Amino acid sequence: MRVLVVEDEPELAEKLARALAARGFAADVAHDGERADFLGRSEPYDAVVLDLGLPRLDGLSLLRGWRGDGIAVPVLILTARGRWSDKQAGFTAGADDYLVKPFELGEAVLRVQALVRRSRGHASPEIACGALRLDTHRGEVTVDGEPVALTAQEYRLVSYLAHEAPRIVSRSELLDHVYERGLDPDSNVVDALIVRVRRKIGAARIETVRGRGFRMRAADA
Known part of the structure; x- marks a missing residue:
């Protein structure tokens, strides 16, 4: 954000x-x-x-x-x-x-x-996407009740996708909302960030939609 x-x-x-x-x-x-x-x-x-x-x-x-x-x-x-x-x-x-x-x-x-x-239409400070919980007040993410250690950029990625779930978010939109002005990352940086986050929260939680972008699954499969 x-x-x-x-x-x-x-x-x-x-x-x-x-x-x-x-x-x-x-x-x-x-x-x-x-x-x-x-x-x-x-x-x-x-x-x-x-x-x-x-x-x-x-x-x-x-x-x-x-x-x-x-x-x-x-x-x-x-x-x-x-x-x-x-x-x-x-x-x-x-x-x-x-x-x-x-x-x-x-x-x-x-x-x-x-x-x-x-x-984004969320009334509660806690946003749930299946077993993943985003506590917007504390800036914390848990999966199955266990805290997940994220870097600042990783947290911003999870936060943005969770706020927007289940909407598909393009790579360019993630570049706009996850990175500070003045940085000029390319789309490959987003893919690398997605890979790192998937390792920490579970690969299936972030879905790749071919040709369109990514979305956070609103519920566990």
Whole structure:
């Protein structure tokens, strides 16, 4: 899962990105509204954390532009503006959630996790695909109740396929959602990652659909 953090305070932006990465997200950062607008229109993010007081293009104008052009990515607003009128303006512009500064990093991560989960139609923080369980709060995967040790990229792959199950996901889509911006892996990297993950969770859990991509089996065969 990929998240865009839009925050003009470099220290806070870095802390948010690290906190999200620790819970299995690939996090990109933008420090001004124009850069964020470009990234939001050119990259398929699973969620955006958006500050309102941005240079070059303010957060509300940015969000209104996205929604007006049909960009439906879930957005969590972060701002020091805590009045009801400010919250109302944020939700009216198209925000999905709102968090007032100062805040706990853990709460911001939990809210992003919930936005991503609900956008895929999952009510519970635990996603089950047969005997495989993905705990989105803890960033953990178990099979038959036993924890599976995964690298960050392996976890992001399992997480994305589990969130999308049983939909078929193409190699190019996995490249977009599993790897950070700036990396330029080819499709062979995805295949190698799939092989490593299959060894850890069981080969039959990830199905190859010839000519189309991969999907996580929603139930054990």
